[in-house]
Amino acid sequence: MTPDPDLTPGEQDRLRALLDEATADVQPRDGLDDIQSRTKVSPMSASSTRPWFLGTAAAVLATAAVITGVVMMNNGTTPTADQGPASAGPTSAAEPDTTTSPAEPDSEEPPVAVEGAVPVYYVGDTGQGPRLYREFHPGIGGAPLDQAVTDAVSRTPDDPDYRTPWPAGTQVQAGFDGNGNDGQIQLDLTGVPGERPAGMSKADAEMAVQQLVWTAQAATQTTAPVALRLDGGPATTVLGVPTAEPLARGAETDTLAQVWIIEPAQGATVEDGFTVSGVGAFFEANVAWELYRGGLDGPVVASNADDPVMAKECCTMAPYEFTVDLPDDAAPGEYTLRVHDEDMSGGEGFAPFEDTKTVTLR
Amino acid sequence: MSGPDAGDRADARAWDADDAVEQLYAAHYRQLVRLSVLLVRDPETAEEVVQDAFVAMHGRWRSLREPDKALAYLRQAVVNRSRSVLRRRVVAARHVPEPVPPRPGADEDTVVAERRTHVLEALRALPQRQREVVALRYYLDLSEAQIADALGISNGAVKSHASRAAAALRTSLGPLLDSTHETEDPS
Numbered sequence: 001m002t003p004d005p006d007l008t009p010g011e012q013d014r015l016r017a018l019l020d021e022a023t024a025d026v027q028p029r030d031g032l033d034d035i036q037s038r039t040k041v042s043p044m045s046a047s048s049t050r051p052w053f054l055g056t057a058a059a060v061l062a063t064a065a066v067i068t069g070v071v072m073m074n075n076g077t078t079p080t081a082d083q084g085p086a087s088a089g090p091t092s093a094a095e096p097d098t099t100t101s102p103a104e105p106d107s108e109e110p111p112v113a114v115e116g117a118v119p120v121y122y123v124g125d126t127g128q129g130p131r132l133y134r135e136f137h138p139g140i141g142g143a144p145l146d147q148a149v150t151d152a153v154s155r156t157p158d159d160p161d162y163r164t165p166w167p168a169g170t171q172v173q174a175g176f177d178g179n180g181n182d183g184q185i186q187l188d189l190t191g192v193p194g195e196r197p198a199g200m201s202k203a204d205a206e207m208a209v210q211q212l213v214w215t216a217q218a219a220t221q222t223t224a225p226v227a228l229r230l231d232g233g234p235a236t237t238v239l240g241v242p243t244a245e246p247l248a249r250g251a252e253t254d255t256l257a258q259v260w261i262i263e264p265a266q267g268a269t270v271e272d273g274f275t276v277s278g279v280g281a282f283f284e285a286n287v288a289w290e291l292y293r294g295g296l297d298g299p300v301v302a303s304n305a306d307d308p309v310m311a312k313e314c315c316t317m318a319p320y321e322f323t324v325d326l327p328d329d330a331a332p333g334e335y336t337l338r339v340h341d342e343d344m345s346g347g348e349g350f351a352p353f354e355d356t357k358t359v360t361l362r
Numbered sequence: 363m364s365g366p367d368a369g370d371r372a373d374a375r376a377w378d379a380d381d382a383v384e385q386l387y388a389a390h391y392r393q394l395v396r397l398s399v400l401l402v403r404d405p406e407t408a409e410e411v412v413q414d415a416f417v418a419m420h421g422r423w424r425s426l427r428e429p430d431k432a433l434a435y436l437r438q439a440v441v442n443r444s445r446s447v448l449r450r451r452v453v454a455a456r457h458v459p460e461p462v463p464p465r466p467g468a469d470e471d472t473v474v475a476e477r478r479t480h481v482l483e484a485l486r487a488l489p490q491r492q493r494e495v496v497a498l499r500y501y502l503d504l505s506e507a508q509i510a511d512a513l514g515i516s517n518g519a520v521k522s523h524a525s526r527a528a529a530a531l532r533t534s535l536g537p538l539l540d541s542t543h544e545t546e547d548p549s
Contacts, residue, residue: 007528011539012500015531018538019501021474022481023396026405031395031413032387038413039383039420125421127439129414161421201414296424338425351422351435 037199118144119218120151121211122162124257127351130207131257133162145174148219152211159266165208176220183224185216190231196240205239210250259353261339270359277321282341285314292336332361379423382432394440400497401444415439438512441494484534492527
């Protein structure tokens with residue numbers, strides 16, 4: 001006699017009861033505080049975003065205040081100020097045009113002359129946990145390395161979807177011996193615990209350290225190892241992450257968000273037919289995108305359904321570029337651009353990577 | 363938008379990501395941790411998995427926006443993350459830890475504790491997919507279609523995993539599954 005492979009209703013009830021019983025003694029500790037401490041920077045809906053120039057001007061002033069409050073320290077060669085965006089990012093083929101990035105605050109006179117753009121990595125939450133995205137900030141003069149790492153630990157990113165996991169009050173002084181890839185970058189941190197603070201996940205702590213490594217390497221246009229020091233001395237751990245040895249950057253696939261929009265930048269003003277560029281690892285190189293009127297809850301006014309887009313290569317961080325042609329009746333105002341991978345995994349993997357930018361149509 | 367639940371949706375639209383985390387945490391956190399325990403066994407790991415899922419859901423709230431979708435996303439994230447935790451643990455897990463000896467106490471407690479261990483071990487002995495199907499079907503009471511959706515497999519595949527799991531559990535759980543064999547307090 002072969003028993004029916006499926007469970008009888010009676011057996012099903014028994015199995016339900018057994019599973020309930022098997023987990024009944026699991027009483028999770030309160031996790032809400034931990035979760036909330038990791039989601040403090042809430043991704044604002046695009047429609048609530050302030051005009052970018054106000055935000056940027058304020059941020060530039062704040063950054064300048066922080067920078068001037070820190071003793072500038074730069075061992076050896078100072079990288080030239082006009083080196084522009086780093087080629088140390090995922091690809092050098094996707095350099096943004098800094099003249100159209102939100103580099104010039106509208107009417108506010110920046111405290112220091114704007115000289116080139118400084119690459120800064122930030123953490124964003126993805127379906128695969130925290131990953132790095134990159135912004136370019138207007139240079140404020142002085143060493144790009146100092147500005148970049150200071151921004152990374154203490155400046156609120158322009159994109160509200162990004163955040164810095166470093167504790168408030170973190171300060172950093174940077175030094176680079178100038179020997180290119182054979183050299184060493186030294187970052188002296190203060191105001192940071194050696195151990196992982198309560199409420200910070202291990203993934204966040206690791207990503208915070210990688211954020212500094214990627215930022216420092218991009219700012220020096222090298223892949224030189226990064227030595228982290230704490231309160232003037234060597235540190236065996238920073239935020240609980242081992243730092244006894246100088247650090248290399250993590251693998252792209254494990255460290256970077258796999259879809260970035262580079263242009264337009266958050267808050268940029270655009271015209272019909274504007275160009276979008278970025279890098280991403282897309283399934284079969286298919287770049288999926290939508291432009292929403294207002295926030296992501298608004299209607300889609302244009303998308304890759306009108307105009308299929310392919311990245312240069314499949315499945316690895318590769319450049320992409322497309323133009324957005326708007327319908328004739330598209331009104332000026334705020335739009336949200338979303339670029340993402342398609343979830344072709346059949347649910348096998350995680351939610352697809354994405355990046356979003358709020359833009360203003362002139 | 364129209365339909366009977368249009369009003370609910372309008373309310374949910376008013377939630378921001380922080381509200382969504384709070385509301386869904388209050389309603390589902392414990393159950394999701396328990397779901398993950400069925401998949402990964404270790405409660406601490408399960409809590410980490412579920413917290414990560416909530417953080418990810420918060421980050422994606424703008425594209426989810428509805429509590430139903432957010433809950434489905436959380437379930438999927440918990441299953442996927444539990445799976446990758448296990449994958450990372452495969453090497454270490456070759457060395458199976460000794461079962462925790464039942465604490466001295468009332469006989470009844472011992473019986474329940476042993477049964478718990480037995481059930482969790484039986485689940486653990488199942489192939490990954492079968493274990494996921496069993497947990498979603500009999501712990502969360504999801505429909506075949508919901509399971510297919512959460513796991514990204516076809517309804518037919520859900521059926522066949524469920525059948526194979528049923529056969530394996532009949533063997534490993536034996537009399538415990540016998541519906542005439544009632545325990546003292548099944549609820």
